[in-house]
Amino acid sequence: MFVRLLALSREEQAGQSWTVARWLRHWLSTRKRIRPTTKMHYTRDIENFLVPHIGHLILGDLTSRQLDAAFAQIAATRNRAGQPQTVCTLQHVQATLRAALSRAQRDRLITDNPARGMELPPRERAQPEVWTEARVAVWKATGERPVIAVWTAAQLASFLDYIRGDALFALWWLIALRGLRRGEAAGLRWVDIDLHEGQLSVVRQRTTAGYDVHEGPPKSAASRRQVALDKHTVQVLRQQRERQQQRRARRLGAGMVCHDSGYVFTSPDGLPLHPGYLTQRLRLLVDRAGLPPIRLHDLRHGAASLAHSAGADIKTIQHQLGHANIRVTADIYTTVLPPAAYKAAEVTASYLIEAGRPGAELKRQMDRTRDTDDDGTAMAPTEPRPEPGPLGAGARRPPKRTARLRVSRCRTRREAKAQRVLTSRRPANHQERAGQPAPRGH
Template sequence: MPVSIEKRGKDSYRFVVSAGFDSSGKRIRKTKTVKASNMREAKKLAAQFEVEVYSGEYISPEKMLFKAFVEEWKNKYAEEHLSPNTLATYVLHLKNRIIPFFGEVKLEKIKPLHILDFLKSLEEEGLRKDGKKGTLSTSTIEYNHRILKNILNRAVEWQLIKKNPMENIKKPKRIQKETSIYDSTEAELLMNCLQKEEIMWNIMIKIAITTGLRRGELLGLEWKHVNLEKGILQVKQAVTYVNKKHIIREPKTKNSIRTVTLPEALIDELRKYKSTWNKKRLKASDLWEGGEYQFLFTSWNGKPLHPSSVTTWWRRFVYRHKLRYIRFHDLRHTSATLLINSGVHAKIISSRLGHADIRTTMNIYGHALQEADKEATKHFNKLFSNNKTRDLEA
């Protein structure tokens, strides 16, 4: 008996497939309700459902374990809608924490109390995988909450459960750690130390601290994205490394695709670096493996740098020159804070950093903005001092 398709409502279709007879001679029917934009899409999904039933791969919703649904979620949603890097991070958290807790539980049996128990368990000691002592960070707990909610939202959309058990559970509070940055004196010292380094690293760090680009965005920069005549660079792609291969993709948000003005002093250095880069390209000759890409920062044969190699170089550089250690990503925060302290408007800083919303900038750099605001009010003291002088003269 072929699969039957019944329209149940707007964008909703119900499939029925006969799966033979049970021991008492009663016909066994497998049903499934799905969302589809039109009948054509519904027929395609119905055909997949029929194959699953006859091959024995179909699991009734009331019998589906959480870990089985995670595989469905990965195949039918995550691989298409999440970036490879994000998916890899999700899978890591699922493997380490979420599946060990919920894996053997039937999907429809997961209740709000189970979610609360899980989130509470993440506050216990000994769950870190980095070898460090202490509990998980609040951001990691919040991230696990986000992953679990994403998965259960798909279960609701696909009508495997009627309601997401996380619907009324508040997101765990994320405590924003105070950012470690270089002040203007330390930034000048950093620039002096860079003069002793290989030109590729010299230029990379200078771009990082003057533009606020993320590590992946720096690695994704190509020469076609740098206009030395206009003194600008365009952020159009980023490089990540997932499953032992480099992936070139668009930046994390639409606002991350942006144009950033370069300091004049850096433009001449970039011209010299381009000349050095061209010589390296010619020297590699047939061994060059950059293909169609002309990344600014590459290994000797033109391949993109591994993201971790940047972090490793930065750590060694800092210790070698006895600088105060901050993370490589904190160069981005340093860039923003130096601009704030110079009186640059938060909207401009938000645009340079590629934030989707100025509120993101305000949340991250609120303390620095507040300090800059205090400094700004000192300019008004002159008004009062002038008035006080006139009062004395009168």
């Protein structure tokens, strides 16, 4: 054993002396520029899952087989709700372990990353589902609700009308129509809004790690964006500023403390709101309005669906929501609301039915060849019809001849019908045939 260690490099020797638990905690403590919420999630994965199951193993001897066995044990445990661990949780724990081992590989403590070869069950991403009448009926009967639920336009309008007198009406309006995140709305300041130009700038957010609030830049570079404001939203924000100024004047007049914090949405004392309060407040308002339940983040889903159904393209919606990848916007955040889906279904069915009608193909061909001059005339036959003459007894029947019309184009249905009649016409008897001399000697 001692001889084998001497053959290893200094980094590989460290890998043989470090346990997985020691390395994971060291890796987390040396992370730079990590967001508080991310650090909280990493800490939870390390202390609750990884250290109890693989913390005692030697870092340099860690294998994919050991990790597969450990994750099978983790999957058998129960979460706080008493349910088996979800695939999402397992994948998050794997991502934390993979990131930590990748750093160990870069530092040459290990030669490869065994977490990369693991296979976990695929995670099915929940898709937003619209609260149709059928789903509302099922929810009322059984309490069953979609993971991600979206209101229809009528339901959203009903909710906004119900809460019009709420102190945070402008916040619910902004999230529901412009798709701001909870932290972005909580961190919005008046200096970031230009009511004259009709736009607001998303430059910071207030997020939570546990109950602690952390304020900083947006989630990603794509989240820093300019959001266009329509005239109705501008009016809503003007009213919010007036109410805020009036409330501050009343409190100061009564000798009460009221801070001028500069935030758009504040508590009565003027300080910014805790983001968790917004979640609880919305749940209470939805229950009072008697509408099917949705989460605060579902309002953001609904804003994307509403804009898509109103005719906005996916690229515009991507910028509005602040997504770095347009696939996220198209695959997850956009749901076709019923009116748009019905319209598309009607157009498709009408196209198919029209294509199957009798004479539809002939009509299309006639439309393509129809002349711009619609005077209703047709060309005459190129050969005059011979005058009928008498036939004697035993007269030899002349060869069949038909009147042929050479018409350049049929301008109307009446001309097409006349063409068919002339083309199919045949002599009624021998006297109507073309005159030829009867053979003699019969």
